[in-house]
Amino acid sequence: MINSLKTRRTIRKYSDKEVSEELINSLLADAFRASNNGNMQTYSVVVTRSHEKKEKLAPLHFNQPCFKNAPVVLTFCADFRRFSQWCEASGAVPGYNKFLSFFSAATDALLVAQTFAVAAEDAGLGLCYLGTTNYNADGIIDALELPQLVFPITTITLGWPAETPAQPDRLDPQGLIHRETYKDVDVKALYAPKEALPEMQAFVKENGKPSLAHVFTDVRYTKANNEFFSDALLKAIKRQGFIF
Amino acid sequence: MINSLKTRRTIRKYSDKEVSEELINSLLADAFRASNNGNMQTYSVVVTRSHEKKEKLAPLHFNQPCFKNAPVVLTFCADFRRFSQWCEASGAVPGYNKFLSFFSAATDALLVAQTFAVAAEDAGLGLCYLGTTNYNADGIIDALELPQLVFPITTITLGWPAETPAQPDRLDPQGLIHRETYKDVDVKALYAPKEALPEMQAFVKENGKPSLAHVFTDVRYTKANNEFFSDALLKAIKRQGFIF
Numbered sequence: 001m002i003n004s005l006k007t008r009r010t011i012r013k014y015s016d017k018e019v020s021e022e023l024i025n026s027l028l029a030d031a032f033r034a035s036n037n038g039n040m041q042t043y044s045v046v047v048t049r050s051h052e053k054k055e056k057l058a059p060l061h062f063n064q065p066c067f068k069n070a071p072v073v074l075t076f077c078a079d080f081r082r083f084s085q086w087c088e089a090s091g092a093v094p095g096y097n098k099f100l101s102f103f104s105a106a107t108d109a110l111l112v113a114q115t116f117a118v119a120a121e122d123a124g125l126g127l128c129y130l131g132t133t134n135y136n137a138d139g140i141i142d143a144l145e146l147p148q149l150v151f152p153i154t155t156i157t158l159g160w161p162a163e164t165p166a167q168p169d170r171l172d173p174q175g176l177i178h179r180e181t182y183k184d185v186d187v188k189a190l191y192a193p194k195e196a197l198p199e200m201q202a203f204v205k206e207n208g209k210p211s212l213a214h215v216f217t218d219v220r221y222t223k224a225n226n227e228f229f230s231d232a233l234l235k236a237i238k239r240q241g242f243i244f
Numbered sequence: 245m246i247n248s249l250k251t252r253r254t255i256r257k258y259s260d261k262e263v264s265e266e267l268i269n270s271l272l273a274d275a276f277r278a279s280n281n282g283n284m285q286t287y288s289v290v291v292t293r294s295h296e297k298k299e300k301l302a303p304l305h306f307n308q309p310c311f312k313n314a315p316v317v318l319t320f321c322a323d324f325r326r327f328s329q330w331c332e333a334s335g336a337v338p339g340y341n342k343f344l345s346f347f348s349a350a351t352d353a354l355l356v357a358q359t360f361a362v363a364a365e366d367a368g369l370g371l372c373y374l375g376t377t378n379y380n381a382d383g384i385i386d387a388l389e390l391p392q393l394v395f396p397i398t399t400i401t402l403g404w405p406a407e408t409p410a411q412p413d414r415l416d417p418q419g420l421i422h423r424e425t426y427k428d429v430d431v432k433a434l435y436a437p438k439e440a441l442p443e444m445q446a447f448v449k450e451n452g453k454p455s456l457a458h459v460f461t462d463v464r465y466t467k468a469n470n471e472f473f474s475d476a477l478l479k480a481i482k483r484q485g486f487i488f
Contacts, residue, residue, distance in 0.1 A: 002246060002366050005274045005359065029417040030249045034358065035373040038464060041415055046422045053424050077426075082419075083460075086431040090457035095467020100474035103378060106347075107354055107398065111373075114278065114358040115249065122246050129279040129355075134347060145425040154351065171285055173273040175326075178290045180297050181389040182321075187330040213334035216327075220282060223339025230342035234488065244478065244488070 004122040009167045011126025012066035014159025019072045019125065024158075027123065031116035042096075042105035043112050044079040046144045046152075047072065056143040060136040061155065066128040070157035075133070075140065076113040078105030081149035097149060102242040109153040117156060126161035129154060135229045137236035148241040169194055248366040253411045255370025256310035258403025263316050263369065268402075271367065275360035286340075286349035287356050288323040290388045290396075291316065300387040304380040305399065310372040314401035319377070319384065320357040322349030325393035341393060346486040353397040361400060370405035373398060379473045381480035392485040413438055 028045060036042070048054060049072055061067045080096040087094035117127055133140060133155045140152045175190040194200060195212050207215045217223070238244065272289060280286070292298060293316055305311045324340040331338035361371055377384060377399045384396045419434040438444060439456050451459045461467070482488065 002274075002363055005277055005363055008277055010279060025417065025421070028421060030246075032414050032417050032420065033249055033252055035254060035361065037375045038460070039412055039414075040460070040465075041420065044420050044422055044426065046424070046426060048424060050424055079420075082429065082431060082434075085428070086435050087457040087461050089431050090455040092455060092457040092461040093467070094457075094461055095470050096465070098470050098474035100378060100470055100477055103350075103477065104375065106350075107375075107378075110351055110354040111358045111361075114355045115362060117279065117355075118359060118362050119246055119249055131281045131348065131351075134344060134351075144422075147426060147428070150426060168283055170276050170283075173269065173276050176276065176285065176288050176323075177269070177272060178288055178388075180290070180292060180294055182288065182290060182391060182394060184329070184391070185326065187326060187333050190326075191330050211334040211336060213331040213336040213338075216282070216284070217331050217336040217338055221284075221340070223337070226339050226342050226344055230344035230487075233344055233347065243474075 002118070002122060005118065007167070008121050009165055010128045011159075011161045011163060011165075012069070012128050013161070013163040014069055014071060014126060015162040017160040019159060023123070024072065024074075027116055027119045030119050031112045034111045034115040036108040036111065037104045040083050041108065042078065042080050042083055043109040044077045044082065044150060045112070046075040046077065048075065053143065057140065060139040060143065061130050061132040064130065064132070066157045067130065070128075070159050072158045074116070074156045074158060075144060075152050076109045076154050076156070077146060078102060078109045078151045078153050079149065080105050081147060084149060097241050097243055099242060099244050102151065102237055106151070106153045113154050113156060120158060124160070125158055128157045130157065134233055137233055138239065141236060141240065146240070151237060151240045151242070169197055246362070246366060249362065251411070252365050253409055254372045255403075255405045255407060255409075256313070256372050257405070257407040258313055258315060258370060259406040261404040263403060267367070268316065268318075271360055271363045274363050275356045278355045278359040280352040280355065281348045284327050285352065286322065286324050286327055287353040288321045288326065288394060289356070290319040290321065292319065297387065301384065304383040304387065305374050305376040308374065308376070310401045311374065314372075314403050316402045318360070318400045318402060319388060319396050320353045320398050320400070321390060322346060322353045322395045322397050323393065324349050325391060328393060341485050341487055343486060343488050346395065346481055350395070350397045357398050357400060364402060368404070369402055372401045374401065378477055381477055382483065385480060385484065390484070395481060395484045395486070413441055
């Protein structure tokens, strides 16, 4: 049993203690043991430590404090470039520039990222995933100089924890598990315990909204932003040479 | 240190020993602790045990022996339906039917799948990921009766191991790690140890191809198949109500 899975929470504040290159390399080597499509290993990881690169990346991650504060940042990329280059170097003709290739390589990258995350947290490190990677992929591509067929999928900020926040709530697992076929659940009942949490009620009040759901739809993840960043994401994927 | 990460390999043959519902539920509850976008938990898991459903799904997974042989199969789905239904039930107007929503929910689902995989392997279970989920999503949607805004992202076959295959090779991790910016690597040197493996040389010979890369481009993952299944995947995503 991996106890760190049960006790985990996202960590956004890190101590000054260094995260050694040896530790990162060792955790990544373990992560690369994760399942991947056809053992093609269609992923790459870009490690950011320099002040200069962090300054470039910070606004792309909306200057989130966890980003500025982190000693190490890892950007996990879908990468069909290396494999395609190897095919070409062997005189074979690769055809890995379609949406399926993008999605398959993204899957590889996410399985590696999460294996890394589980291993890092078990080693006592704290981390935070940055969904902003999908919002500003175009700028991240420039900052990390990602060439054709390489695409930033997710980012992890990493360091030794300097906080112990409360564990966030989760929905009743039974509301997310379906047997044999998908069946709609009673959403009112499933979300009632979340809505009743004092911190959620405070959150609704702060935002001056009629319900927690409204905070999501009207403030945190609006339709207009969703449309804007969706188009930007599609454009960036095409820019990197993947065809739809 | 999670030792099972270092020693893991995909398991395709399972014993007759039952995998209890309690164990699956407990491993999934741990997996649901994984990071997710905005704590929206935009995923669902469909558990398949019945003979009838397996018969329907088997051809969609190309009748892979690991599928037919597995006591339990889990299909991890992107799911913006439940969250959207909750928004609507609260009188809020969700706008989570764009490509970004699909990709964000797919990310959530993959992080959960891999956390489940790590926990299951640490508990002694064996498993195999099925990439065929992305090839035949349309048929899987029918078989599992997945409604709008629910999409099958990956599948794991699960059971108690009845084999101990050799651990597969991996590329030198240093070839996949980039510092500060992405730099092309010497692919010939990086892939040389893989190409020199006796099992790879046998594989090339069996397939009657000039190189290992040719086995990938001409036999295993051809451009024509890639195009065909890419179009099918895009069509299935749109069918489920996500807009590009």
